[in-house]
Amino acid sequence: MISGRIARPLGAWRASKVAAVKAAAAFVFLALTSACHAGLEEGRVKSQVCAACHGADGNSVLPEIPSLAGQPRQFLVTALYMFREGRRQNPMMAPFAAKLSNADLNDLAQYFSSQKLTVPTPKLDAELVIKARAVTEKNNCVACHTATLVGQQHIPRLAGQHKAYLLEQLKGFKAGTRGDFDGTMTSAAQGLAADELEMVAEYLATLVVP
Numbered sequence: 001m002i003s004g005r006i007a008r009p010l011g012a013w014r015a016s017k018v019a020a021v022k023a024a025a026a027f028v029f030l031a032l033t034s035a036c037h038a039g040l041e042e043g044r045v046k047s048q049v050c051a052a053c054h055g056a057d058g059n060s061v062l063p064e065i066p067s068l069a070g071q072p073r074q075f076l077v078t079a080l081y082m083f084r085e086g087r088r089q090n091p092m093m094a095p096f097a098a099k100l101s102n103a104d105l106n107d108l109a110q111y112f113s114s115q116k117l118t119v120p121t122p123k124l125d126a127e128l129v130i131k132a133r134a135v136t137e138k139n140n141c142v143a144c145h146t147a148t149l150v151g152q153q154h155i156p157r158l159a160g161q162h163k164a165y166l167l168e169q170l171k172g173f174k175a176g177t178r179g180d181f182d183g184t185m186t187s188a189a190q191g192l193a194a195d196e197l198e199m200v201a202e203y204l205a206t207l208v209v210p
Contacts (some may be wrong), residue, residue, distance in 0.1 A: 003027055008021075017107065019032065029205065038073075038106035038107055038110035039106075039107050039110065040107075040110050040111055040114060042103075042107040042111075043106075043107035043109070043110045043111025043112070044105060044111050045106055046107055046111075047108055047111050047112065047205050049096070050068070050096075050108070053065045054066070054067065054068050054112075055067065055068075055069075057069055057115045057116075058070070058071075058111075058112040058115045058117075059115070059117065059118045060192070062162075063162045063163065063164035063165065064162070064164050064165055064168065065162070065163065065165065066161060066162060066165045067117055067118075067141060067160070067161060068112040068115075069112060069115035069116060069117040069118070069194065070113070070115060070116060070117035070150075070157055070160075071112060071151065071156055071157050072113060072151045072152055072153060072154070072155065072156065072157065073109045073110060073113040073115055074109075074153045074154045075151060075153070075154050075155060075156045075157075076105075076108065076109035076112055076113055077105050077106060077109045078154045078181070079156075080100060080104075080105045080108065080109070081105060082179060083096075083097035084097040084098060084105075087179050088178075088179035089179065117157070117160050118160075119159070119206070119207070119208050119209075120205070120206060121206075122206040122207075122208060123206060124202065124203065124206055128199060128202070128203065129203060130167065131199060132199045132200050132202070132203030132204075135192070135196050135199065135200050136149065136200060136203075136204075139191060139192065140188065141158070141188070141200075144184065145157075145158050147202060147205060148209045149209070150209050159203045159204060159207040159208070159209045160204075160205065160206075160208065160209070161190050161204060161205060162203050162205060163201045163204075163205035164201075164205055166201040166204055166205060167197060167198060167201040167202075170189050170192070170197045170200070170201060171189075171197060173185045173186050173188070173189035173190075174186075174189040174190050174192065174197065181210035
């Protein structure tokens, strides 16, 4: 058990790290957006090439492909930037992202962030919900992804995302094979057992938040 005297500095260290990461992400975001005017209609037109995988309005019907609708704008810009720069690897995204300009990143992010995410009707029993919620709180998921797990700034929305996609990403973080902006997710996922990864992914996928 961690004593209060030790826990407080640990909490302060965690808070300072989160603040530093947010500052770094904000710097990247500002660098990419400072000379660009994001256009909703421009983003809608440019998003047509994304529709085959991510859906016309960002609601993917493919369980292994993430929905982009309702994701924080800054997260979308940062994610596309990481794909473009090779900091995240995906054989389908790489050739597409490599051609994107900063204006494209902003227009696409503006469009998808403004779309409403469609979430399936929850079918989870109360016991699983309680256990899964406890895991998200114990492992500080709510500290970064917010209490409702809808994301913020450069941190993605988890609520309502496909279970198959979430589980694949969590497994990738745990194995150290998934690109991580600052290492926080890799560290968090490594402490989760396989059954906890499955449970959390299932809980998040059916979490309905306005």
